[in-house]
Amino acid sequence: QWGYEDHNGPDVWQDLFPLANGDRQSPINIITKDALYDPSLQPLLVDYDPHSAKVISNSGHTVAVEFDDGDDSSVVRGGPLMGNYRLRQLHFHWGPSDGHGSEHKVDGVDYAAELHIVHWNSEKFSSFVKAACAPDGLAVLGVFLKVGEPNRYIEKITDTFGAIRSKGKQSPFTNFDPSCLLPASMDFWTYPGSLTVPPLLESVVWTVLKDPISISCEQLAMFRSLLSTKETAGIESCCMTTNHRPVQPLKNRKVRASFL
Ligand SMILES: NS(=O)(=O)c1ccc(NC(=O)NCCO)cc1
Numbered sequence: 001q002w003g004y005e006d007h008n009g010p011d012v013w014q015d016l017f018p019l020a021n022g023d024r025q026s027p028i029n030i031i032t033k034d035a036l037y038d039p040s041l042q043p044l045l046v047d048y049d050p051h052s053a054k055v056i057s058n059s060g061h062t063v064a065v066e067f068d069d070g071d072d073s074s075v076v077r078g079g080p081l082m083g084n085y086r087l088r089q090l091h092f093h094w095g096p097s098d099g100h101g102s103e104h105k106v107d108g109v110d111y112a113a114e115l116h117i118v119h120w121n122s123e124k125f126s127s128f129v130k131a132a133c134a135p136d137g138l139a140v141l142g143v144f145l146k147v148g149e150p151n152r153y154i155e156k157i158t159d160t161f162g163a164i165r166s167k168g169k170q171s172p173f174t175n176f177d178p179s180c181l182l183p184a185s186m187d188f189w190t191y192p193g194s195l196t197v198p199p200l201l202e203s204v205v206w207t208v209l210k211d212p213i214s215i216s217c218e219q220l221a222m223f224r225s226l227l228s229t230k231e232t233a234g235i236e237s238c239c240m241t242t243n244h245r246p247v248q249p250l251k252n253r254k255v256r257a258s259f260l
């Protein structure tokens with residue numbers, strides 16, 4: 001099973017997932033001076049219903065909040081997107097220390113962690129799985145997390161960790177609006193990319209917000225205390241200390257900026 005260790009990590013994903021060496025892989029290093037300001041980009045608009053939140057789960061690779069995507073009550077639109085994209089799940093990526101852990105970089109700089117809010121194109125497709133196979137099927141909103149003040153909304157997430165410590169555990173999680181995890185500015189970079197975990201499908205319109213939100217080092221440590229192993233594993237349980245993919249070649253892609 002794929003993971004983030006030497007024997008099953010990003011450097012060997014290509015053995016089982018050939019898209020790993022594709023032409024539009026994510027994440028990337030965003031070189032700000034090469035980003036093209038595009039005045040035709042509309043503002044990114046999120047409209048989330050807190051009642052869409054259903055469960056929080058430990059997948060063994062990350063912690064994810066899953067939303068009811070049976071209707072368009074929680075969507076993102078605008079920005080580079082054509083039409084509504086329906087909210088499906090949000091999850092995080094982090095590293096073994098506060099110095100790195102984000103997936104995207106900005107001018108070579110890592111943040112401590114990165115939030116991904118995952119949506120699928122409900123105007124063109126009838127399900128996430130179908131959308132995930134199309135070049136414009138998914139829209140993932142990336143938000144950088146910078147070590148600083150504790151984040152009261154991240155606290156709502158870390159408060160559940162006792163109940164989802166090991167892989168496969170999940171717990172009810174509702175009345176949560178992911179907008180609370182967005183920075184003040186909705187300025188973003190956008191580029192065509194992929195899932196950053198296997199199967200690495202090249203179906204994501206990425207929008208990465210310029211400004212980070214805060215997370216405290218204690219809150220970060222709680223993410224690392226989650227287990228990547230099932231409870232039954234008993235003695236050989238191990239912590240989820242890192243789950244970020246290295247940056248991938250830009251190849252023939254342009255990054256556009258929504259701001260000057
Ligand atoms: N890291 S990432 O590129 O944002 C990403 C997004 C969705 C997935 N997969 C997914 O959402 N599967 C459906 C379960 O909700 C995997 C990786």
Ligand SMILES: [Zn+2]
Binds near residue numbers: 091092196
């Ligand atoms: Zn992700």
